[in-house]
Amino acid sequence: MLVTKNINKKLTRFQLNNISFHVEKGDYLVVLGPSGAGKTVLLEILAGVQKQQSGSILLNGTDVSESAPEMRNIGLLYQHYMLFPHMTVRKNISFSLQVKRKKKEIIAQQVSHYAGLLQIDHLLDRYPDNLSGGEKQRVALARALAMNPQLLLLDEPFASVDSNLKRRLIEVLKNLHKQFNLTVIHVTHDINEALYLANKIAIIQDGAIVQFGPKDSVFKNPANTFVADFLGYKNIFKGVIVDREYFSTNDIRIHLDAVYEDRESVILIPPESIILSPRNTATSARNSFEGNVADIIHKNGFYEIIIEIGIRLSVYITHDSFNSLMIENGMRIHVLFKATAVKIY
Amino acid sequence: MHRYHIPIIILAVLAGILAVVLIFPVINIIITSDPGLLLAAIRDKEVFPSITLTLECAGYATLLALVFGVPLAYLLARFSFWGKSFIEAAINIPIIIPHAAAGIALLTVLSHGFVVGDIVKMTNVQIIDTKLGITIAMFFVSSPFLINNAIIAFNSFDAKLEKTARTLGAGFWRTFFAISLPLSFRGIIKGALMMWGRGISEFGAVVILAYHPMITSTLIFERFESYGLKHSKPVAALLILLCLVFFSFIIYAGNSHARHKEY
Numbered sequence: 345m346l347v348t349k350n351i352n353k354k355l356t357r358f359q360l361n362n363i364s365f366h367v368e369k370g371d372y373l374v375v376l377g378p379s380g381a382g383k384t385v386l387l388e389i390l391a392g393v394q395k396q397q398s399g400s401i402l403l404n405g406t407d408v409s410e411s412a413p414e415m416r417n418i419g420l421l422y423q424h425y426m427l428f429p430h431m432t433v434r435k436n437i438s439f440s441l442q443v444k445r446k447k448k449e450i451i452a453q454q455v456s457h458y459a460g461l462l463q464i465d466h467l468l469d470r471y472p473d474n475l476s477g478g479e480k481q482r483v484a485l486a487r488a489l490a491m492n493p494q495l496l497l498l499d500e501p502f503a504s505v506d507s508n509l510k511r512r513l514i515e516v517l518k519n520l521h522k523q524f525n526l527t528v529i530h531v532t533h534d535i536n537e538a539l540y541l542a543n544k545i546a547i548i549q550d551g552a553i554v555q556f557g558p559k560d561s562v563f564k565n566p567a568n569t570f571v572a573d574f575l576g577y578k579n580i581f582k583g584v585i586v587d588r589e590y591f592s593t594n595d596i597r598i599h600l601d602a603v604y605e606d607r608e609s610v611i612l613i614p615p616e617s618i619i620l621s622p623r624n625t626a627t628s629a630r631n632s633f634e635g636n637v638a639d640i641i642h643k644n645g646f647y648e649i650i651i652e653i654g655i656r657l658s659v660y661i662t663h664d665s666f667n668s669l670m671i672e673n674g675m676r677i678h679v680l681f682k683a684t685a686v687k688i689y
Numbered sequence: 690m691h692r693y694h695i696p697i698i699i700l701a702v703l704a705g706i707l708a709v710v711l712i713f714p715v716i717n718i719i720i721t722s723d724p725g726l727l728l729a730a731i732r733d734k735e736v737f738p739s740i741t742l743t744l745e746c747a748g749y750a751t752l753l754a755l756v757f758g759v760p761l762a763y764l765l766a767r768f769s770f771w772g773k774s775f776i777e778a779a780i781n782i783p784i785i786i787p788h789a790a791a792g793i794a795l796l797t798v799l800s801h802g803f804v805v806g807d808i809v810k811m812t813n814v815q816i817i818d819t820k821l822g823i824t825i826a827m828f829f830v831s832s833p834f835l836i837n838n839a840i841i842a843f844n845s846f847d848a849k850l851e852k853t854a855r856t857l858g859a860g861f862w863r864t865f866f867a868i869s870l871p872l873s874f875r876g877i878i879k880g881a882l883m884m885w886g887r888g889i890s891e892f893g894a895v896v897i898l899a900y901h902p903m904i905t906s907t908l909i910f911e912r913f914e915s916y917g918l919k920h921s922k923p924v925a926a927l928l929i930l931l932c933l934v935f936f937s938f939i940i941y942a943g944n945s946h947a948r949h950k951e952y
Contacts, residue, residue, distance in 0.1 A: 388852065391852070391855075391856045392855070392856075393852035393855055393856065412855070412860070412861075413852070413855040413856050414855055414856075414857075414858045414859060414860050416856075417858070418856060419856060419857075420852070420853065420856040422849050422853065424847070424849075426847065426849045426850050426852075426853040428850060428853075428854070428868060429846075429850075429872070430871045430872060439854070439857050439859070439867075440857040440858045443857065443858040443859045443863060444858060487857070488857075491856075491857050491858060
């Protein structure tokens with residue numbers, strides 16, 4: 345549906361480098377990246393309100409790289425919604441229809457349809473300035489939907505609402521996406537939004553896409569430590585490979601699953617692949633260490649236990665295991681993990 | 690009295706001195722004017738036409754600046770291009786140079802031997818000592834007030850509003866007239882009123898280009914030169930009164946706008 349090829353844009357503070365990705369009809373692509381990574385600029389380029397320096401944008405097979413924004417039919421929702429302050433909510437929602445010179449009855453019918461859908465009927469005659477953040481966002485969504493866009497771009501849509509409201513609005517967005525089979529590109533720095541809404545993920549680092557693909561594959565196989573770190577992965581350690589099959593950092597030697605060249609390296613040990621044991625039992629795991637429980641973090645449905653073994657190792661265990669092992673701060677404990685569980689970068 | 694009052698008292702004293710210096714001569718000229726002479730000035734067959742002439746020419750100059758200055762302000766507020774800072778600096782030149790010098794500069798380009806002057810000659814349009822001359826002089830020295838205010842007005846709202854309108858299907862002009870202009874309207878009008886007011890009070894540049902027909906400033910100058918303080922004062926008082934009414938209106942309009950914004 346949308347294909348971008350090698351989009352480049354140099355600005356004073358950052359640049360976009362060879363941005364290429366594609367979305368199909370109905371896709372929900374979340375573009376993740378730290379603030380200031382050029383995500384907004386990317387959306388503006390797709391919408392046509394900013395010009396790329398090189399590269400092309402294909403929309404349903406048509407090259408729109410040079411098209412004016414009003415010819416693209418791509419909706420863009422900015423972080424601060426950009427409701428027209430001198431127009432009522434009704435006028436805001438109907439703006440695209442007025443521009444297209446739709447008949448009065450059709451405009452009225454469309455406005456009430458989208459206002460009803462987003463439960464903002466009661467706000468139609470108000471001005472945007474005295475609406476709450478959540479109301480503003482609903483109005484902005486209604487205005488964008490009323491133009492019946494072939495692609496909807498969302499720029500950090502939840503950055504300026506509180507977490508309670510955010511949860512509700514995410515639901516709204518998820519339902520709208522399903523109901524209208526919308527194609528959405530949503531940029532954010534919040535991994536949870538991606539987990540909740542995306543079917544595809546692109547990760548931007550220093551103005552370039554470092555990983556792009558279906559959500560599951562990106563989460564399963566982070567392309568590099570930046571991605572892993574960004575996705576909230578724990579247990580990423582810097583060190584060196586020594587004696588070809590050990591990774592060494594802070595006087596700890598970790599057994600690797602194969603033979604490597606000695607070099608500087610980064611490893612990742614998934615927290616759920618680590619086993620805790622009160623005794624030093626013989627197992628098939630090649631890596632066994634003893635350390636102190638440094639911290640216990642109660643998570644939603646499980647515990648994260650931080651164990652100090654020279655490096656601070658994060659381990660996920662269930663409530664049951666937590667209770668049966670009688671884990672408490674400062675206690676001595678053994679950690680075990682297989683060499684094959686260690687990912688090397 | 691607490692220690693923390695002291696800075697405020699110092700500020701108040703300084704501000705008070707300034708206020709007196711600014712306001713006293715103005716109030717003084719009005720209250721010390723002989724009402725009879727003031728009335729006579731209003732009835733004077735030279736004074737009233739000169740005031741309407743002043744208002745009229747300043748109005749034309751302002752309309753001209755609206756037509757040419759608003760597009761310039763929009764370009765400067767929205768786009769970056771080569772030579773932009775030069776233009777931004779150049780706009781303010783008329784404010785910083787002596788107005789008589791500005792008049793001389795205008796007169797020079799409008800005279801024979803310069804492209805502009807020759808074109809003017811060919812079209813047989815009279816500039817020297819005409820309303821057109823007065824208007825041009827007022828336009829030249831006062832338009833920065835309108836342009837600067839229009840730039841501020843265009844910068845006072847997020848350009849993303851315009852971008853959003855574009856994505857919603859509005860073309861450039863539709864966006865300009867439906868979004869940009871309404872959102873900057875008050876600022877532009879404020880600039881236009883300031884420019885008009887500045888045009889009314891113009892003397893230096895006008896007198897070089899068009900001593901006749903006499904605008905009020907020129908008339909005051911002439912009365913002072915020929916008949917002295919006593920005869921120029923009522924006319925001056927009248928013009929000051931006019932300007933005061935005018936600027937009170939602007940300030941009131943500006944304040945009511947600010948109140949409106951707070952809701």
